[in-house]
Amino acid sequence: xxxxENISQQITAEAQAKAAAILEEARQRAQETRxxxxxxxxxxxxxxxxxxxxxxxxxxxxxxxxxxxxSKKSQLAARQKMIDLAYEKALTKILTLSDDKYGELLCxxxxxxxxxxxxxxxGKKDQSRAAGLVEKMNRQTGAQLQLAQQTAPIPGGFILRxxxxxxxCALDAxxxxxxxxxxKDVAAILF
Numbered sequence: 666x667x668x669x670e671n672i673s674q675q676i677t678a679e680a681q682a683k684a685a686a687i688l689e690e691a692r693q694r695a696q697e698t699r700x701x702x703x704x705x706x707x708x709x710x711x712x713x714x715x716x717x718x719x720x721x722x723x724x725x726x727x728x729x730x731x732x733x734x735x736s737k738k739s740q741l742a743a744r745q746k747m748i749d750l751a752y753e754k755a756l757t758k759i760l761t762l763s764d765d766k767y768g769e770l771l772c773x774x775x776x777x778x779x780x781x782x783x784x785x786x787x788g789k790k791d792q793s794r795a796a797g798l799v800e801k802m803n804r805q806t807g808a809q810l811q812l813a814q815q816t817a818p819i820p821g822g823f824i825l826r827x828x829x830x831x832x833x834c835a836l837d838a839x840x841x842x843x844x845x846x847x848x849k850d851v852a853a854i855l856f
Contacts, residue, residue, distance in 0.1 A: 748844075748851055756840045760790075760821045768798055771823060772805040774834045780806075783827035784813040788820055788835075798823075 762770065775785075785802070787795040799812045810825070817824045822836035844851075 775802045786813040786817040
């Protein structure tokens with residue numbers, strides 16, 4: 666029976682050795698898998714860190730561009746406001762001319778229309794001096810203009826009505842029209 670015991674022990678020893686070898690191989694594979702996983706995790710982590718840094722830089726650049734655009738937009742709005750204010754002041758200065766200079770200006774505008782007849786409508790502000798202005802226009806242009814009974818919703822100047830046709834010589838409309846033509850020149854002077 667010793668032979669059987671020896672064989673049995675030998676089989677057990679071989680089985681244990683084989684089991685130990687398989688176990689060791691499994692441990693090595695597990696270690697390799699852990700190391701490989703750790704390397705992959707590290708690589709993914711580095712990749713994510715790099716991508717995050719790139720996204721952060723792009724976001725920063727985009728925010729800087731947006732801030733620059735907003736700054737330019739604010740500057741342009743401020744410039745436009747100053748230009749508009751310049752035209753408002755010009756209109757105010759025209760509207761506060763002395764009666765003689767104001768009358769000369771309106772006579773000049775009337776002469777530019779080439780009208781020889783029609784009704785002249787003034788704004789409420791000019792209603793008190795309207796009759797005198799119409800007389801002056803008639804004298805200087807040789808026209809036969811009449812003062813209209815109604816007033817026009819304008820701050821200064823006049824509207825000349827000839828039948829169905831109205832010629833707008835309102836000073837605010839003229840200043841707006843000139844603003845479109847002269848805005849670049851005014852901006853060059855202001856800035």
